[in-house]
Amino acid sequence: MSVSSPYGIRLRPPMKSGPGRRSSPLHWRWTDRLALAFAWIAGLGLCAIAAAIVLYMGYRGVQYLRPSLLVSRPEVSLSQSGSGGFLDPVLGTLMLTAIGIVLAAPLAIGSALWIAEYGRPTWLARIVESSIEVVAGTPDIVIALFGLAIFQLPLLAPFSFTASGGGVFGRSFLAAGSMMSLIALPPLFTATRDGLQAVPDHMREAAFALGKTKIATIRAVLLPSVRSNIATGVTLGISRIIGDTAIVVFLLGDTPRLEPQGSAPVTGLLRGTGSTLTSYVFDNSPAGEGGAPQKAYAAAFVLIVFVLGLNLLVDRIGRSHADANGLNVAGAVV
């Protein structure tokens, strides 16, 4: 009997101590008993912390979240009652997530395919893999500053908000979204690559035996069979993007409302500035300028609901996939 987990590992059944003189912890050395006790305390303690966070945020959310907050736009006001809702930040979060994933998915899936299926020359493949590791280990704030340096280049001025004097501001949905794609890249890449590596070789061999080329095999056999891995990766990427604050504060302008640049309907919005739920929470907390903790709690509750939903989604994808063909879902939590 084994339990399939969302970490993509086959867990063995829990240890049962058999009959015998040595089996009771009471007869173990005290160091071992201590280790046993601490393992239980650590595991249960973490669960308790998680439960406390969710319950507390839920309590605050029920206390302060009103449906009207979700559909009204933020107002500039000194008092908490007059500062409006957070429709714009919610829209900003959705837009930024869409841009980030649309940019990250082809990059991540393409490079995962190349690494898993071609991967020659080997040194080049190793460089690509290590650069993805570097991206995964780079703090988001460094990525944000990098984005600012790029998008303030005069060459890239058309992509971002331009101040009235003509100075390149370097902040826009496109700028923030392209840096968000770097944040979403590592989990998406890892999930896809691990999925491809878990596809048994005889599936490829069968396709080759039928005279399929490699790329035709990828299209017709491999990509469909790692569909759920890609879905897991996308979900993990989305939860990374939703949760990021630094890039929003630096690259999205952090304006309470969506401020389109120019009058073109879609491109204007993409070149304009805005905010997301995370930056809204940050600005309304005592750390930001607006001291509106009730609004911050309400927005944070919405964030937690998003994150919970994404977690459930990952769980469900993982479970259905494991049932379908016994392949494990990649453990790309990080």
Add this chain to the structure above:
Amino acid sequence: MLERLRSPWSDRRAELSLGAVSLLIGFAVVAMVVFVTIQAWPTFSHNGLSWLGSGGKLEEQISAMQETSVHPPASAYHLRAWPLIWGTILTAGVAVVLGLAIAVLSSIFIVELAPTRLRRIAIPVIRLLASVPSVVYGLIGILVLVPFVGNHVISPAEKTSVQDTVLLTGKSLGVAIVILTVMITPIMIALICEALASVPNAWREGAIALGVNPVRAILAVTVRAARPAIVAAAVLATARALGEAIMISMVDGGRDFAPRLSDGITFLFEPLRTLASAIVDYHDGIGAPALKSTLYAFALLMLLSAFALSVGGYLIKLPMRKYQVRG
């Protein structure tokens, strides 16, 4: 043109285009290092390596930068960054050590000890901890933990003992460390669990057959075999802890102060500032060239430490190749 795209691709063409896509990622990393270094260069060329040292008041040095013109003189770049580096080392170091111990223990709990039903709950719950946005952690910290620590944990005697130099409000090193530990532990658990679960059952059973008790077998065989994954987890968690900006900037007090070990246990309640949180605190003034270069220098320092960490992790893992299961 469209015809060509629709017709089946040749393998050669597919390989080249997929390879080109992969190379883009490599270019992005190179570009990141190059751009951040270029922006940070004036700081290092004017200060040399004594920039890393200590001396003077950081806040005064930075506000002097904000007042300089578009073409600042060399003296405008003057800064001594040690208080920030010290704050970063303290928070990240303590949080990683604490988190690693908790992560190893709770991974053992999840993989080996917990009954199946409990395990089914524990795994998604710890996953959830890993994906809670940092700003939510910061919010809980600033609205719940900070007032609690400020009002109930810090005694009046402790407040008066350092009142000449710093005001203890509850925004402190201790709160930052506690939240940071909760944030990075789940990341480590994910990696360690995976490794523990892939250790062959027979190894541990062999140890039990030799007469040791199950817990000793886990510690001596299973955890030992998973050492490379534990190192990898520690490296990744340290990188996360170093770069955590938003949460720390919310709970660290943002004061020009570095916790002093000489204050005894009170130093846990003293405010601090890290490299990442300084970038958040001062990003409004990024229009001033001297300050901009300084902030990029902070970023470069974090980037280089992340590099050094992964290289260091690789070197530590090398001698563990024997009996490894993963890494």
